Amino acid sequence: xxxxxxxxxxxxxxxxxxxxxxxxxxxxxxxxxxxxxxxxxxxxxxxxxxxxxxxxxxxxxxxxxxxxxxxxxxxxxxxxxxxxxxxxxxxxxxxxxxxxxxxxxxxxxxxxxxxxxxxxxxxxxxxxxxxxxxxxxxxxxxxxxxxxxxxxxxxxxxxxxxxxxxxxxxxxxxxxxxxxxxxxxxxxxxxxxxxxxxxxxxxxxxxxxxxxxxxxxxxxxxxxxxxxxxxxxxxxxxxxxxxxxxxxxxxxxxxxxxxxxxxxxxxxxxxxxxxxxxxxxxxxxxxxxxxxxxxxxxxxxxxxxxxxxxxxxxxxxxxxxxxxxxxxxxxxxxxxxxxxxxxxxxxxxxxxxxxxxxxxxxxxxxxxxxxxxxxxxxxxxxxxxxxxxxxxxxxxxxxxxx
Ligand SMILES: Cc1ncc(COP(=O)(O)O)c(C=O)c1O
Numbered sequence: 293x294x295x296x297x298x299x300x301x302x303x304x305x306x307x308x309x310x311x312x313x314x315x316x317x318x319x320x321x322x323x324x325x326x327x328x329x330x331x332x333x334x335x336x337x338x339x340x341x342x343x344x345x346x347x348x349x350x351x352x353x354x355x356x357x358x359x360x361x362x363x364x365x366x367x368x369x370x371x372x373x374x375x376x377x378x379x380x381x382x383x384x385x386x387x388x389x390x391x392x393x394x395x396x397x398x399x400x401x402x403x404x405x406x407x408x409x410x411x412x413x414x415x416x417x418x419x420x421x422x423x424x425x426x427x428x429x430x431x432x433x434x435x436x437x438x439x440x441x442x443x444x445x446x447x448x449x450x451x452x453x454x455x456x457x458x459x460x461x462x463x464x465x466x467x468x469x470x471x472x473x474x475x476x477x478x479x480x481x482x483x484x485x486x487x488x489x490x491x492x493x494x495x496x497x498x499x500x501x502x503x504x505x506x507x508x509x510x511x512x513x514x515x516x517x518x519x520x521x522x523x524x525x526x527x528x529x530x531x532x533x534x535x536x537x538x539x540x541x542x543x544x545x546x547x548x549x550x551x552x553x554x555x556x557x558x559x560x561x562x563x564x565x566x567x568x569x570x571x572x573x574x575x576x577x578x579x580x581x582x583x584x585x586x587x588x589x590x591x592x593x594x595x596x597x598x599x600x601x602x603x604x605x606x607x608x609x610x611x612x613x614x615x616x617x618x619x620x621x622x623x624x625x626x627x628x629x630x631x632x633x634x635x636x637x638x639x640x641x642x643x644x645x646x647x648x649x650x651x652x653x654x655x656x657x658x659x660x661x662x663x664x665x666x667x668x669x670x671x672x673x674x675x676x677x678x679x680x681x682x683x684x685x686x687x688x689x690x691x692x693x694x
Contacts, residue, residue, distance in 0.1 A: 299599035304325035304412075306432075307389075309431065313369060320644055324646040326648070326649060327677050327681035328667045328681075329649065329673070329685075331669060332671075334591075334593075335597075335672060337476070339594060340537065340589055345692055347621050348575055349573050350578065351571070355574060358570075360571060363567050363570040364567060365558050365566060365567045366558060366618055367394025367545070367568060367573060370577045371573045372390075372392040372545075373385075375392045375394075376391070376392055376546070379529070382514070383517060383519065384520070385519035387547065391549045392547050393557055396542045396565060396569070397532065398544040399425055400544070400561075401545075403564070405465070406430050406431075406433040406556050411433075412687065413434060413436060415459060415461065416439055416465040417437075417438050417439075417465070418440035418466075418467055418468075419439070419440055419469070420441060421442075421665075423469055423470075424651075424656055427656075435464075438455050438459060439630050439658070440466075442478065445479075447468055447480060447485060449488055451615065452466070452488060456491065459636065461495070465497060465499065466497055466498075466500065466583060467500045467502065471506050471627070472621055472623040473624070475628060475656045475667035476619070476621075477619055477623075477624050478619070484514050485515065488518065489518050496526075496556065498668065499527045503517055503531055504532045504534060505535060506531070507622060508535060508623045509622060509624050510601060515554065522549075522690060528546065529546070530547075531635060532544035536624070537589075541576050543568065543576040593671055594609040597623075598623075603679055604627060605618070605680045607678065607682035610631065611683045613689060615632045615634075615693065616630070617629065617630050625671040627670060629666050630665040631666065631689055633693065634692055636653060636654070639652070641654050643688045647684065648688070650669075650685070
C-alpha cells in the first residue's frame with residue numbers, strides 16, 4: 293500500500309468505483325491466439341489512417357497554430373454545425389448548432405450529466421440490462437437505480453409507467469440506448485419510441501438518449517431517434533464519432549435544446565477539461581466533410597460488420613447446444629446470448645483457458661442478479677476467427693453443461 297492510500301481519506305464516492313470487467317479483460321485479449329468477443333472495439337483495419345494523416349497535414353498547413361490553441365468549451369463551430377445538420381437529416385426536423393456541445397467521448401457526456409443532475413442517493417431509470425459505462429459514470433455520483441423491464445423490442449412502456457408512478461422521489465432521468473443496444477443489440481420498436489417520450493414528459497422525467505450505433509444499420513429502415521419526438525427539450529441526445537471514424541479521436545456530441553441544461557453542462561465541462569481537443573475536432577471535421585469518401589468509409593464498416601454478424605449468427609446455430617438462445621441484431625456491434633443453467637462468470641474462467649473470451653451478462657445489471665447471459669462482440673475479429681471462436685466457446689459450454 294502506498295503512503296498516499298494509507299494517509300488519504302478518499303471521498304465516499306470512490307467506494308463504488310470498481311475496475312470494469314471489460315477493461316480487465318483487455319489484458320487477456322492482448323495474449324496471442326486469444327479470440328476476443330469481449331471488448332467493444334471497432335475493427336482497426338477499417339480506421340482511415342491515410343486520410344487522417346492527409347487531413348492533419350492539410351490542417352497544419354492551412355490553420356496552423358490556431359488548431360493547437362485553447363478553444364471554446366462548446367466545440368469548434370464547424371463541428372457543431374456538422375452535428376446539427378446530420379442529426380437534422382436523421383430526424384427530419386431542424387436542429388440548431390447552438391444546442392450542440394462537443395464532448396470528449398460520449399462517456400464524458402454521461403459523466404457531465406451525472407455531475408449536473410445527480411446528488412448522492414438520487415434515482416436513475418435504466419434499461420435492464422444496460423450499458424456498463426453508464427453504470428460506471430453514474431456510480432461515481434452515488435446514484436441509485438430503478439431498472440425497467442425490457443424485451444426483444446426494447447424497454448417496456450408499461451413497466452416504465454408503473455415504476456415512475458410508484459417512485460418517490462421522482463427519478464432524475466431515464467438513460468437508454470434505443471438502437472442496437474449495448475449489450476443486447478436490441479432496438480426499441482417504432483411503436484414504443486413516441487410512447488416512451490410521452491410517458492416521461494407526463495412525469496417531467498428527462499430522457500438521456502445514448503445513440504452510438506445508429507449509423508451501423510445492416511438492414512431494415514432507420515428509426516427516428518427519441519429526440520425527434522421531444523416537445524420541450526425533454527430528451528438529451530448523445531452521439532459519437534467513435535464507431536463511425538475512430539474512438540481514439542474522442543470526438544462525440546451532446547445535443548440539448550433546453551438552455552439551462554446546456555449552460556450547466558458547459559460549466560461542468562469547463563471544470564473538467566476546458567474543452568475537447570481542438571486538433572482532434574479539426575481532423576474529425578475535415579474527414580467527415582469529404583462527403584463521398586466518408587460515405588464510402590461508412591458503407592465499408594457496415595458491410596464488414598454485417599458479414600461478421602452473419603458469420604457469428606450462423607456459427608452459433610451450427611455449434612451451440614439447444615440450451616443456448618441468441619438474437620440476430622439488425623446493426624451495431626453486439627449480440628446477446630443466454631445459456632440456461634450456466635453462470636457465465638464461471639464459464640468465462642474456463643473459456644479463457646480455451647483462448648476465447650466474452651463479457652458475462654451480469655456486468656450489465658447493476659443489481660448483478662442475472663447470471664446466465666453473455667455479450668458477444670462481432671466487430672473486432674475477422675470472419676474466420678469468429679467461426680473458430682464460437683466453435684471453441686460451444687465446446688466449453690457443452691463440457692460445462694455435463
Ligand atoms: C452505449 C454506449 N455509450 C457510450 C459509449 C462510449 O463511447 P465514446 O467512445 O463516445 O465515449 C459506448 C462505447 O462502447 C457505448 O456502447
